[in-house]
Amino acid sequence: MSTQAKTRLARPRLTRIWRAAALPLVLLAAWEASTRLGLVDPHQLPPLEDVVARGWSESRNGDFLTALAASLGRDLAGFAIGAAIGTASGLLLGFYRPAQSILGPTLRVHRQIALFAWVPLIAVWFGAGEPGKIAFIALAAFQPSLINTWRGVQEIPDRFHELAAVLTFSRLDFLRFVGIPAILPAIFTGLKAALIYAWQATIGAELFMTIAPGIGGVMMQGRQLFQMDLVLLTILLLGLVGAGFNTLAGLSETLLLRRRTS
Amino acid sequence: MARAPYFSSPSLQTLALQNPAALAADQHAALLLGGFHPVPTGDGLIAPQAKQGQDEDRVARVHDTGPGGAGTLDRINVAISNWVGDHGGRLLLGLSFPLLLFIVWQASSLYGWLPDQILPAPSLVWQTLQERIADGSLWDDASISLLRVLRGFTLGVGAGLLLGGLMAASRKLHDYLNPLFLAISQVPTLGWVPLLILLVGIDEGLKNILVALSVFIPVTLGTYQGIRDVPHGYREVGQVLTFGRAQMLRTIILPAAVPAIFTGLREGLSNGWQTLVAVELLASTEGLGYQMSYGRQLFQLELVIAAMLVIGLIGFVFDFLLGRIENHLQRWKVAA
Numbered sequence: 001m002s003t004q005a006k007t008r009l010a011r012p013r014l015t016r017i018w019r020a021a022a023l024p025l026v027l028l029a030a031w032e033a034s035t036r037l038g039l040v041d042p043h044q045l046p047p048l049e050d051v052v053a054r055g056w057s058e059s060r061n062g063d064f065l066t067a068l069a070a071s072l073g074r075d076l077a078g079f080a081i082g083a084a085i086g087t088a089s090g091l092l093l094g095f096y097r098p099a100q101s102i103l104g105p106t107l108r109v110h111r112q113i114a115l116f117a118w119v120p121l122i123a124v125w126f127g128a129g130e131p132g133k134i135a136f137i138a139l140a141a142f143q144p145s146l147i148n149t150w151r152g153v154q155e156i157p158d159r160f161h162e163l164a165a166v167l168t169f170s171r172l173d174f175l176r177f178v179g180i181p182a183i184l185p186a187i188f189t190g191l192k193a194a195l196i197y198a199w200q201a202t203i204g205a206e207l208f209m210t211i212a213p214g215i216g217g218v219m220m221q222g223r224q225l226f227q228m229d230l231v232l233l234t235i236l237l238l239g240l241v242g243a244g245f246n247t248l249a250g251l252s253e254t255l256l257l258r259r260r261t262s
Numbered sequence: 263m264a265r266a267p268y269f270s271s272p273s274l275q276t277l278a279l280q281n282p283a284a285l286a287a288d289q290h291a292a293l294l295l296g297g298f299h300p301v302p303t304g305d306g307l308i309a310p311q312a313k314q315g316q317d318e319d320r321v322a323r324v325h326d327t328g329p330g331g332a333g334t335l336d337r338i339n340v341a342i343s344n345w346v347g348d349h350g351g352r353l354l355l356g357l358s359f360p361l362l363l364f365i366v367w368q369a370s371s372l373y374g375w376l377p378d379q380i381l382p383a384p385s386l387v388w389q390t391l392q393e394r395i396a397d398g399s400l401w402d403d404a405s406i407s408l409l410r411v412l413r414g415f416t417l418g419v420g421a422g423l424l425l426g427g428l429m430a431a432s433r434k435l436h437d438y439l440n441p442l443f444l445a446i447s448q449v450p451t452l453g454w455v456p457l458l459i460l461l462v463g464i465d466e467g468l469k470n471i472l473v474a475l476s477v478f479i480p481v482t483l484g485t486y487q488g489i490r491d492v493p494h495g496y497r498e499v500g501q502v503l504t505f506g507r508a509q510m511l512r513t514i515i516l517p518a519a520v521p522a523i524f525t526g527l528r529e530g531l532s533n534g535w536q537t538l539v540a541v542e543l544l545a546s547t548e549g550l551g552y553q554m555s556y557g558r559q560l561f562q563l564e565l566v567i568a569a570m571l572v573i574g575l576i577g578f579v580f581d582f583l584l585g586r587i588e589n590h591l592q593r594w595k596v597a598a
Contacts (some may be wrong), residue, residue: 018433020441027442043401075375098355103407106363110579113530113574116551120558120566124380153323200450204540223456231457235449242448 002180014064046229054229055236062222064218068237071202071214074130078137079198085138093146094153095179107146109158115140115201130212133205140201144193153179157258184257192249200241267532358424382564390564391571404572407549410466411538414473415531422526426485436486451476451537455544464545469538471547476537477530484526489518517594524588539573 028048034040035047058064093100093107118139126132127180133235160182164174222230321422331572342578364384378386394400425443429436451472459470500510516523542551550569557565 023438023442024445027538040278053475069505091417101355101361106359109574109578112577113570114539114577115537116536116543117554117570117573119540119543120554121570123558124561124566126565196450200452203450208540208543212396219453219456223459226349226460228457228460231460235453235457238450238453240452243445246448 018044032178043226043228044234051232052101055233058230058233064237067213067218068213069214070212072207072241074133074205074214075137075198075202077139078134078201079195081134082138082141082198083145083194085180086142086194087149087187090149090187091140091153093150094183095175102151107139111143111147112232115197116142116204116208119204119242123209128209130242133202133209133212136205136209137198137201141194141198145190148186148190148193149183152183152190155186156182185253188249188253188257192253195245196242196250199238199245203238379561379563382562382567387566387567387571391568394568399592400568400572403550403553403569404576407538407542407551408576410469410542410549411473411534414470414538415477415534417470417474419481419508419527419535420476421474421528423482423485425478426482426523426526427489428487429482430489447479447483451533452540455541459545468545469541471536471543473538477532477575477590480524480529480533481523484522484524484529485519486540488522488526489515491522492518517591520588520591524584524591527582528581528588531584532577535573535577 031045032048035042035045041165045102055064089103089107093103120138121145122136122139123132161177169177201212203216203219206212206214207220211217211220215237219231219234222228222234305519361582367381368384368454370386371378391400425439429439429443454475455468455470458471462468462471496514496518497510500514505513538549539554543555546552550573554566554569557563557569
């Protein structure tokens with residue numbers, strides 16, 4: 001490829017990176033300028049370098065890592081339980097009509113109850129400690145994985161059913177060769193949503209229930225001690241974890257679904 | 263659309279994909295029972311040919327069960343499905359599970375399986391609901407929560423429609439704004455709570471901002487995707503008719519983007535409601551969420567459950583209303 005063609009290809013990407021960075025850079029500059037000029041209360045918005053220094057020291061003494069590990073462990077435990085039950089129920093409801101008739105309406109109504117409305121009840125039933133938190137996270141992961149799997153089954157095209165009938169597939173074969181592959185994208189959409197919901201719920205559980213090691217705990221501590229730098233750092237951490245989950249989910253989805261597109 | 267790897271027989275696969283009509287139900291039912299007799303046809307495809315004289319009864323049964331094998335389980339399913347088929351049966355089946363839960367709940371309180379602090383009796387919840395309706399306190403709490411969510415929702419929808427529209431309108435703006443938007447949307451809404459408490463306190467401002475933020479994200483995404491994905495042909499029609507910008511937006515782009523925008527709105531409203539309940543649990547002295555945290559502190563779970571019922575009812579009504587509005591706005595599709 002000639003250099004000319006290369007630059008022509010490279011330029012849009014460079015432009016895009018520049019454009020993506022422009023607004024955050026402007027905001028950071030405004031932040032820095034306003035703290036330097038004393039326009040804002042340093043308690044409300046600490047200088048940028050303080051936040052960076054705090055981040056450096058916190059990550060060096062390992063406190064952030066411990067908190068992050070605690071939150072992630074809780075999150076994944078809840079996610080695994082909730083998503084497994086949710087996906088399995090979605091399959092059951094989709095493929096077994098009596099189950100759908102009996103449980104469907106209840107689950108549809110259950111979905112309307114705001115997730116966090118369960119917190120007090122779960123806190124009483126499971127305790128506000130670790131089991132309660134994990135139960136709540138599991139509940140959060142359960143709903144999207146159930147709904148998406150269920151919908152995925154319902155949306156299998158009729159001609160797939162017809163084809164399976166032509167091929168005299170048994171029920172099991174139908175699941176293996178037609179059903180599961182056809183609904184994999186829907187299951188993944190559900191798992192992805194479940195991952196995000198579970199992360200939301202993890203933060204919620206850590207804010208609502210008893211203080212436990214975790215990012216939520218660090219946030220509350222930062223709030224109570226009025227340490228804005230700590231609070232800002234935890235938000236950054238939350239965002240990074242969220243972005244990490246999204247990237248991970250996207251990657252595994254492309255990997256697992258590659259077969260379909262080929 | 264071809265999902266080649268799932269099907270073992272290439273000839274059948276092409277048959278099904280290119281000539282779905284060949285797989286009419288009666289034919290494949292007959293095929294299923296009478297075996298498969300491939301017959302070459304003129305266009306190189308293999309056409310199935312049914313063997314005549316099948317047992318009518320068995321064919322009918324296959325019709326009902328659809329794919330898969332046939333066994334006792336299927337027959338039971340069909341029996342249940344047929345029974346469910348009539349409307350009354352469906353309703354009854356749908357109600358059977360809640361009814362079962364209720365019976366267990368009632369039995370539990372009757373025989374004292376669980377203490378009232380863990381699971382209050384249904385009658386107690388009912389009584390609480392009635393009392394709170396009678397003295398107006400339920401309505402007070404609900405109206406406070408409703409007002410809050412509507413305020414935040416309005417703010418969030420306004421901002422979301424604006425940002426989504428801008429990003430869809432200009433590629434350049436999208437490149438500038440989208441990365442920051444994505445970064446913000448990665449943070450769980452509740453993660454902003456400690457920051458916002460420090461910045462704006464725990465008053466109405468906190469609730470408005472948080473609800474608005476949780477509404478804003480899905481509405482922006484829905485609006486952006488909806489407008490971006492308006493089929494190119496629609497825009498061309500507008501150009502042919504020499505529509506101006508405003509006319510194009512009003513008569514072509516917005517109507518075509520309605521489904522995606524409404525997906526965003528519905529998710530937004532449900533998010534907003536969730537968030538509001540959460541914030542009221544955390545930091546409030548009134549509203550349904552506060553009632554729940556109050557009930558929890560007093561170990562009066564009947565208060566909690568009563569509030570949960572109202573919260574669920576409101577969520578249900580929200581979803582229903584938005585669904586009705588969406589259907590109304592999509593009348594043109596039916597006519598097309």
